[in-house]
Structure formats: C-alpha cells, structure tokens
Amino acid sequence: MRTHYLMVLVIGWIVLNDGQTMNASGEEPAPRHLEAARRDGHSHARPDQVRVTHIDLDLNVDFEHKQLQGKATLSIERRPGVSPKVPLILDTRDLTIESVSAGSSDADLTKVDYQLGKVDPILGAPLTIPLPSEATRVQIVYKTSPGASGLQWVGASGTSSGLHPFLYTQSEAIHARSWIPCQDSPGVRVTYSARVQTPKGLTAVMSADRKEDGDGVASFKMPQSIPSYLIALAVGELKFQELGPRTGVWAEPGVLDKAAQEFSDTESMVEAVEKRYGPYRWERYDLLVLPPSFPFGGMENPKLTFATPTVLAGDKSLVSLVAHELAHSWSGNLVTNATWRDFWLNEGFTTYLERRIIEDLYGPERAAMEWTLGMDILRANLKQTPARVEILHIDLAGRDPDEGFTQVPYEKGALFLLRLEQQVGREAFDSFLKAYFDHFAFQSITTPDFEAYLREHLLKTEPGKAEAVNLHAWLRQPGLPTDAPQPHSKRFDAVDLQARRWLDREAKATDLDTAAWSTHEWLRFLRDLPARLANDRMAELDAAFHLTDAGNTEVAAQWLQMAIRNSYQPADARLDQFLTTIGRRKYLMPLYGELVRTPAGKARAKALFAKARPSYHPIAVDSVERLLNKEQPD
Ligand code: BES
Numbered sequence: 001m002r003t004h005y006l007m008v009l010v011i012g013w014i015v016l017n018d019g020q021t022m023n024a025s026g027e028e029p030a031p032r033h034l035e036a037a038r039r040d041g042h043s044h045a046r047p048d049q050v051r052v053t054h055i056d057l058d059l060n061v062d063f064e065h066k067q068l069q070g071k072a073t074l075s076i077e078r079r080p081g082v083s084p085k086v087p088l089i090l091d092t093r094d095l096t097i098e099s100v101s102a103g104s105s106d107a108d109l110t111k112v113d114y115q116l117g118k119v120d121p122i123l124g125a126p127l128t129i130p131l132p133s134e135a136t137r138v139q140i141v142y143k144t145s146p147g148a149s150g151l152q153w154v155g156a157s158g159t160s161s162g163l164h165p166f167l168y169t170q171s172e173a174i175h176a177r178s179w180i181p182c183q184d185s186p187g188v189r190v191t192y193s194a195r196v197q198t199p200k201g202l203t204a205v206m207s208a209d210r211k212e213d214g215d216g217v218a219s220f221k222m223p224q225s226i227p228s229y230l231i232a233l234a235v236g237e238l239k240f241q242e243l244g245p246r247t248g249v250w251a252e253p254g255v256l257d258k259a260a261q262e263f264s265d266t267e268s269m270v271e272a273v274e275k276r277y278g279p280y281r282w283e284r285y286d287l288l289v290l291p292p293s294f295p296f297g298g299m300e301n302p303k304l305t306f307a308t309p310t311v312l313a314g315d316k317s318l319v320s321l322v323a324h325e326l327a328h329s330w331s332g333n334l335v336t337n338a339t340w341r342d343f344w345l346n347e348g349f350t351t352y353l354e355r356r357i358i359e360d361l362y363g364p365e366r367a368a369m370e371w372t373l374g375m376d377i378l379r380a381n382l383k384q385t386p387a388r389v390e391i392l393h394i395d396l397a398g399r400d401p402d403e404g405f406t407q408v409p410y411e412k413g414a415l416f417l418l419r420l421e422q423q424v425g426r427e428a429f430d431s432f433l434k435a436y437f438d439h440f441a442f443q444s445i446t447t448p449d450f451e452a453y454l455r456e457h458l459l460k461t462e463p464g465k466a467e468a469v470n471l472h473a474w475l476r477q478p479g480l481p482t483d484a485p486q487p488h489s490k491r492f493d494a495v496d497l498q499a500r501r502w503l504d505r506e507a508k509a510t511d512l513d514t515a516a517w518s519t520h521e522w523l524r525f526l527r528d529l530p531a532r533l534a535n536d537r538m539a540e541l542d543a544a545f546h547l548t549d550a551g552n553t554e555v556a557a558q559w560l561q562m563a564i565r566n567s568y569q570p571a572d573a574r575l576d577q578f579l580t581t582i583g584r585r586k587y588l589m590p591l592y593g594e595l596v597r598t599p600a601g602k603a604r605a606k607a608l609f610a611k612a613r614p615s616y617h618p619i620a621v622d623s624v625e626r627l628l629n630k631e632q633p634d
C-alpha cells in the first residue's frame with residue numbers, strides 16, 4: 001500500500017514537472033495554474049514533450065477520387081530534458097497512412113514503425129511515432145478519405161460557372177487533422193511550405209505566399225508561425241483582381257467583378273485597423289470567394305480570408321464580414337486562443353474590433369445598428385442555451401469544440417470589451433489593446449494569461465475605474481452580467497415606430513416610410529414582427545416589399561423563417577431554391593430548425609435535405625442530420 005502511494009506521488013511529481021519547461025526565450029516557466037490551462041483536451045499531441053515547428057506538404061489534388069495524396073515532412077524539436085524514448089504523437093482523422101520515415105535531415109530518412117491508435121469519435125486517431133534519438137524530421141506518406149471532415153469536394157454544378165470542380169479546406173476548429181497529420185492544437189504554432197499539383201486549368205491558393213511553377217504546380221511559403229487551424233487550401237477555376245497595394249480578391253471569373261466592387265473598401269479597412277492597433281504583420285490581405293456551399297460566412301485564413309458568396313449583396317451592406325475576418329489578423333491569427341476553451345479570445349475580441357472598423361469606415365450609426373442586432377441575437381440565443389454554454393471561459397471537456405460555436409463567445413465577449421472600453425475610456429482602452437497585440441504577437445494564450453495581463457496593464461493603471469468591472473461574472477458565470485452595456489440605435493427607434501404603425505393597422509405596408517432603409521433596418525423590422533402573422537398580412541408585406549424575391553440573403557433567410565412558421569406557401573419555391581443552393585450553416589440551422597417544429601414541416605425538411613445533401617459540406621451535413629434526428633419537444 002505504502003510503496004504504491006509513494007509511486008503515485010513520484011509519478012505525479014514527474015508529470016507535473018514535465019510541463020515546466022522554459023519557454024523559447026528562456027524566461028522563467030509560467031506559474032503552474034497557467035500551465036495546466038494550456039493543456040489542450042482536443043488534441044492527442046504532447047507538444048510539451050516533442051513539438052512540430054514546420055510542416056512541408058507535397059500534395060496531389062485528385063478530384064476523381066476526392067482525395068489528397070502526398071506527404072507531410074515535419075520538423076520536430078524535443079523539449080529540453082524529455083527522454084528520447086518519448087514518441088511523437090500526431091492527430092489524424094480518417095487518414096490512410098502509407099509509410100512513416102524519420103531522420104536528421106530531409107536527405108537522410110529511413111522507415112520507422114508507427115501505430116495508428118483507436119479512433120475517438122471527437123478527436124480522431126492518434127498516430128504514435130517512436131523516434132530515433134537524433135531525429136529532427138519525420139515524413140508521413142498518406143492519403144485523405146473522400147469524406148474528410150475538413151475538405152469539401154464541390155462538383156462543377158456547385159460552382160458559379162458550372163464548368164469545373166472546386167476543392168477547399170476548412171480546418172477550424174479540429175479538422176486540419178483530416179487532411180494533414182499534425183499536432184492539431186491552437187497552442188502549437190508552425191511555419192509551413194507546400195507544393196501542390198492540380199489538374200491543368202485549375203489554380204491552387206493557400207493561406208501563404210504563392211508562386212506559380214507551371215504544369216499545374218504551385219508552391220507556397222508561410223514564414224509566419226501559425227496554428228494548424230489556419231492552414232488552408234483551395235483549388236478551382238480562379239482569377240485574381242487587385243483591390244489596393246496589398247489587397248486583392250480571388251474568385252471564379254463570373255463572380256470576380258461583383259466581388260471586387262463589394263470589397264473595394266478592404267484596403268481602407270486595413271489602414272483603419274493599423275492606425276489603432278499596430279501594423280498589419282502578414283504582408284498581403286487577399287480574399288477568396290468560395291462556392292455557396294461554404295458552411296461559414298468567413299474564415300480568417302492568414303493572408304487569404306475565405307468568404308461565402310452570400311455577402312455579395314451589391315451594396316456593401318454585409319461587409320462587416322470582411323471587417324471581422326480582417327480583424328482576426330490581430331485577434332486570432334497574431335494572438336491566438338491556446339485551447340478551444342479560450343475561443344472567446346479569438347471571436348469576442350474580433351467582434352469588438354469588427355464594430356470599431358465599421359464605425360471608422362461607415363460611422364457610429366451603422367456600428368450602433370450592428371451592436372444592437374448582435375445584442376438581440378445574443379439575447380435570443382441565451383434563452384435557448386444551457387447555462388454551461390453561456391460562460392466565456394467555457395468547459396468543453398469531452399465535447400466537440402463546435403459546441404462552443406454560439407453567439408456567446410462573439411457577442412458576450414465583445415460586450416465585455418465594450419464594457420471595459422466604456423469604463424476606462426476609448427483612448428486608454430485602444431492603447432491597452434495595441435500593447436496587448438504587440439506583447440502577445442505570434443503567441444497562443446489562455447484566458448488566465450489574458451486576465452493576468454489585464455490586471456497588470458489596465459486594472460492597475462486605471463485605479464478606481466476598471467476594478468468596477470466584475471471579471472468573475474464576465475468570464476466564469478452564465479448569462480449577461482448586470483453591468484452589460486445596452487447598445488441602442490436611433491435609426492432602429494424609427495423602424496420600430498413604422499412596425500408599430502403597421503401592426504396597429506394605422507398604416508398599410510405601402511404607406512410605411514421605408515425608402516431609405518438599409519439591410520440592417522429591414523432586419524430589425526422583420527424581427528420586430530410577432531411570431532404569428534396571418535397569410536393575408538404576410539402577402540401584404542410581400543406585395544409591398546418583394547421579400548420572397550429579396551436578393552440579400554440575410555433578409556431572405558429572415559423572411560423565409562417567418563414564411564415557414566406561418567405556412568406562407570408563396571415562398572415555398574424560394575425556400576427550396578435557397579436550401580438547395582446555399583450551404584451556410586447560419587441560414588440552414590434556423591430554417592431547418594423552423595421546419596422540424598411540425599410533422600408536415602419535418603417531412604418537408606427531410607425531403608429537402610435528401611435533395612440538398614450532396615451539395616452540402618460534411619460539417620453542414622452533420623449539423624443538419626443531428627437536427628433532423630433530434631426528438632422535437634411538443
Ligand atoms: N473563425 C470563424 C469561423 C469558425 C469558427 C469556423 C469556429 C469554425 C469554427 C470566423 O471568423 C467567423 O466568425 N465567421 C462568422 C462570420 C462573422 C462575420 C461573424 C461566420 O462564419 O458566421
């Protein structure tokens with residue numbers, strides 16, 4: 001008994017001390033409670049023992065077999081004091097491993113044994129590679145599976161021209177492992193290089209500097225160190241148009257002009273952020289317009305934001321998406337959440353920055369409308385979510401990190417920063433943020449790291465002001481703290497008044513004063529209306545404002561949700577068309593969610609899904625499937 005107890009103590013001591021390595025700059029180790037927070041429960045990797053520092057990819061893009069084939073050569077570094085017996089552990093999901101070699105240079109690689117472990121439904125399978133003690137390179141020859149969760153193989157019919165297929169990756173949160181064997185944790189930063197072979201006539205782009213080598217080969221270099229979830233690749237019939245000296249847009253030829261017009265403010269946005277928060281450190285900022293099945297609005301892949309074509313509204317009304325993805329070049333890509341528990345550090349900061357950019361470019365009224373719409377969505381979201389999901393420093397143990405993808409990290413996170421701004425004043429808060437980005441540049445940090453920095457550099461320097469903010473409530477409690485800012489928009493007051501007049505039957509729809517309304521005001525108007533509206537009232541709105549034919553996807557999605565709820569059949573065909581051409585999860589979930597509330601609707605949802613499914617991304621398929629299989633409450 002007693003020896004056993006002692007052994008546990010000794011092993012415990014070794015395990016605890018294992019994480020206590022000096023950091024790269026040779027500083028003192030971080031306090032233990034900070035180290036514990038740094039362990040990422042969503043990766044099998046042990047970067048505290050052996051760390052990957054560079055990934056070199058050599059990939060062939062095979063559309064016929066929906067497969068990437070090639071090799072990944074990883075540069076590795078054993079942490080000081082870690083025994084040579086400790087293996088390298090990589091994350092994989094649905095990869096076929098053909099061989100693994102290791103050596104001390106690219107020229108000196110010999111085959112080694114490896115073991116592909118048991119598949120965990122959330123994490124995938126660990127690839128364990130015992131290494132010769134002198135090894136600094138590991139090469140894995142592998143293939144992806146056609147159903148890889150991080151890849152979408154879009155058939156020609158899913159593209160704008162209908163002529164060529166399209167492939168793109170989506171690695172966040174933990175899908176990089178489905179196309180690259182890697183330490184798939186945001187706490188591990190790597191540089192990368194790649195050589196990509198595509199069929200002739202198609203162009204490959206990545207989140208990296210690009211060089212055309214001819215014969216369907218392009219090569220890439222990412223010299224800045226980034227987490228694996230920011231490694232990205234897309235292949236299609238792509239053309240480029242410049243927007244400014246360091247900005248531009250890639251898209252299919254038929255979409256390029258429209259995209260260039262919509263995104264023409266991009267260079268000014270980069271300048272606006274730089275003025276407040278320090279230099280843009282990624283040289284170029286380009287955008288890539290994806291096919292409409294892209295399951296997200298945007299993805300902040302460094303140097304090359306991926307964007308849904310549904311933002312091409314024709315009037316720049318949805319460019320907050322560009323502001324958002326660009327802002328990630330500071331919050332997210334430069335200073336990164338170390339684990340998915342700290343996701344709010346990426347998205348809350350970015351949503352705050354996004355609104356500041358919108359204010360700088362389009363004025364305080366537009367920013368106020370966006371803050372207000374955000375708050376409304378957050379409040380609606382909070383009514384439906386369990387308390388544990390309402391916490392910024394969320395506990396995701398045993399859960400898929402996608403479960404943390406709610407309005408909470410975005411809007412509650414942004415409101416927390418707005419609260420701090422209002423408390424200490426804009427000038428002090430802006431300089432705090434600028435120093436924060438500089439201090440943690442190219443590092444991955446946890447919520448406790450942020451808190452420690454905040455205490456030291458804002459709370460202490462603004463005595464008597466900042467301590468009024470209840471950090472514990474904001475970061476560790478559910479719901480909205482009582483001191484949450486209350487965004488307000490005067491333009492929305494006017495909209496609310498028009499909605500009232502119509503609802504009280506003081507005015508007909510055609511008499512409402514809507515001529516100067518922006519997309520935001522239309523969204524507010526539609527959200528002002530009650531859940532139930534009689535068919536003749538729906539028809540009156542439709543006749544006056546052509547809502548069923550709305551080209552703006554935000555407005556259309558809001559209207560279609562109302563149409564489903566009120567069984568407004570004139571919108572049926574539009575709903576079919578919408579759900580079978582657009583795969584953005586933000587729209588799919590509320591629309592399918594509204595359908596499944598009645599038995600007839602559920603049958604329709606299933607039929608529509610069967611038709612649309614081949615064109616959806618694996619992530620979207622998974623989310624919709626879960627929704628359709630869930631028991632509906634009465
Ligand atoms: N990084 C996110 C997208 C994301 C988050 C993908 C988590 C996978 C897992 C991106 O920056 C984002 O927030 N996109 C939003 C649009 C934005 C304007 C709020 C989206 O796609 O809805």
Ligand code: ZN
Binds near residue numbers: 347350
């Ligand atoms: Zn984001």
